[in-house]
Amino acid sequence: MSSMDVWLHGFPLPGTTEQAARSAERQGYAGLLLADSQNLVGDPYVELALAARATGRLGLGVAVTNPVTRDPSVTAAAIATVHAESGGRAVLGFARGDSALRQIGLEPAPLNVFTQALETLQGYLRGGTVEVRGTGARLAWLPAGLTKVPLDVAASGPKVIAAGALRAERLTFNLGAEPGLLSWALGTARRARERAGLDPDDVSYGAYVNVACADDVDGATEMVRGSASIFAHFAAEAARHGVPLTEADRSTAEALRDGYRESAHGLTRSAQASALPDAFLRRFALAGPPEELTERIAELRGLGLGRLVAVPASRDADPSFVTESNERFAAEVLPAVGRSELRAC
Template identity: 45%
Template sequence: MRLWTTTVASARGAARAAQEVEAAGWDGMLVVDSQNLSGDPYVALALAASATRRIGLGTGVTNSVTRHAAVTATAITSVNRVSNGRAVLGIGRGDSALAHLGRAPARLAQFERYLKQLQAYLRGEAVSFDDIDIPHEVAPAMSGLHLHDAPPTSRIGWIADGAKVPVEVAASGPKVIAIAALQAERVMFALGADLDRLSWAIGLARKSRKDVGLDPDGIAFGAYVNLGCHGDIGAARNLVRGGLTTFARFSVMHGKTSVPTSSGDREVLEALHSNYDMKAHTRGDSRQATTLTDDFVDRFAIVGSPDRCIERLRSLARLGLDKVAISGATRGASVEDAAVGRDLLVRHVLPGMRA
C-alpha cells in the first residue's frame, strides 16, 4: 500500500516541501485546490516535479466547477510531462473552493458529466460542443462568427501523444461512489479509517461496476485518512481533530448521512454539521473540532503510538486499499506535538510499513 501525504499548494514552498517528502520516504504528495485559501495547485506541482525524481504528484482535490474540464486536463497533463509520468488527478464535487464563491458542492449530474468529459480530454478524444457547459449569455456559439473554417469539436490533440493521467475521485456518499466506480481509475474514499464503512463502500463500488457489465476488479481503491502519531493519546487525538472535521463533514454535508452509521455516530455528525464554521475550516481549535468525541476520533482517524498507527494502516491494506493519503496536524493544533508527530511518522511509521 502506497502512502502519500497532503499539503497546501504553495508556489514558494512547493519545491522544498516536495524534496522533504521524497527524502522522508513518502510515495507521493497531494496539494489542495482551494483558490481563496492557497496558491495554484498546478504551479506548485510543476515546481515540485522539477525538484524531485521519484514521488507521485497530484491534486487532493480539485473540483468540477472552478475550471473547465479541458483546462484541468491540460494542466495536469502538463505536470505529468514535467514529472515524467508521475502525476495523478484527484477530484471531488468541491468544498472550500466553492464555499468561498458562495456555492455548495457540484450537483451530481454536472459532476458525472464533467468526469466523462475530463476522461475524454485526457485520452486525447473529442468532446462535442453541445456537451460543453458554457452559458450562451457568457459566450455565444462560435457559429455566429461565420468563419471560413473552425474546429468541429473540442479536442486537445497534443495530449494523445503521451501517457494518460489517472483520475482518482474522492467519494463519501453512495451516489458519488457509484459514479466514481464507473468513471475513474481509483476511488479515494473520504470515510475515515473505520473498516466497516470502508468495507461497505468497496462492496458498493464493485457492485456498481458489475451491474453495468464492468469487471469489478478493474478499479483501484484508496482512502483519505487523518493520522496523528504521538505517545500521548490525548495529544494524538488533538493533532487530527481539525482535519477530521473536514472529512467527517462530507458524510453529513446536507444535514443527514446516507452511509451506514450507528446512532451514536449520527449524533456526532449532526452536531458537527450544525456547528461547522467554514471560516475555521480544518482548524484544530475550531468550534466544530469540539463536537468530535474521543471514541469517534479513535475509529474514524488513526491515532496513537507508531505501532498502533502501523497496525491500523495494515488493516486498511488487508481490506484492499492500495493507497492512503494521510493528513496530519492542521492549524490550531499544538506546534510542539505536531513536530513530534511528524518525526515519529518519518522515523517509525513509514519504515514500519515497508518492513
C-alpha cells in the same frame, strides 16, 4: 500481504512546497497531493510544477479539484502539463467540491454535472475529442507517447462512489479510518462495477485518513481535531444518502453538520472541531504511537485498500509537530506498511 502505497496530503503554500516534496520523496512516501482551495491556499498546479523539478520519483497530484471553479478543459490541461513536466508522475484528484466552492458562497456540483465532468475529463486526458456545447474539443498539444493521467475520484456517499467506480481509474474514500465504513464503501464500489459488467479489481481503491504519529495520544488527537472535522463533515453529509453510521456517530454527525462554519474550515479552534468527542476522533483518525497506527493500517489494508492518503494535522497546528509526525510516521510506520513507487493505472 500486499504492500500499500502511502501518499502525503499537503497545502500548496508558496515557498514551502519544494522542500516538502523533497522531504516526502526522501522519507519514502509514494506521492504528494496538494489541496485546491483558492481562498485558503495557493495554486496547486504552480506548486506541483515546482515539486516536479525538485523530485525524481514522487507521485504528484491535486486533492482535490472540482468541476465548478475550473472548467474541465482547464483542469485537464493543467494536470497534463504537470504530467508532462514530471515524466508521467501526475494524478488528478476530483470531487464535487467543498471549501473551494463554499468559501465563495457556492454549493458542491450536482451529481449530473459532476458525472458529465468525469466523462469530459477522461476524454481530454485520453487525448480524444469531446463534445462541449456543440463543439468538438481536444488537447491538441499533448506530447506523443505521454501516458494518461489517472483520474482519482474522492467520494463519501453511494452515488458519488458509484459514479467514480464506473468512470475513474482510482477511487479514494472520504470516510475516515473506520473499517466498517470503508468496508461498506468498498462493497458499494465493487457492486456498482459488477452490475455494469466491469471487473471490480480494475479500480485502485484508497482512503483519505487523518494522521498524527506521536506517543502522546491526547496530544496527537488534538492535532488532527480540525482536519478530522473536515472529513467527519463529509461523512455527516453523506449519512443523509445512506452511509451506515451507528446511532452514536449519527448524533455526532448531525450536530457537526448543523453547526459547521465554513469560515473556520479545518481549524482546531473551531466550534465544529471542539464538538467532536475524543472517542469518535480516536476511531475516525489515526492518532497515536507508531505501533498502534501500524496495526490499524494493516486492518485497512486487509479490507482491500491499496492506497492510503495521510492527511496531517490541522491547518492551525504547530508546524514543528506536523514535521515531526510526518517524519516519525515515515520512519516507523511506512517500513511495516510497504513502500512502493507510483504505478501506472
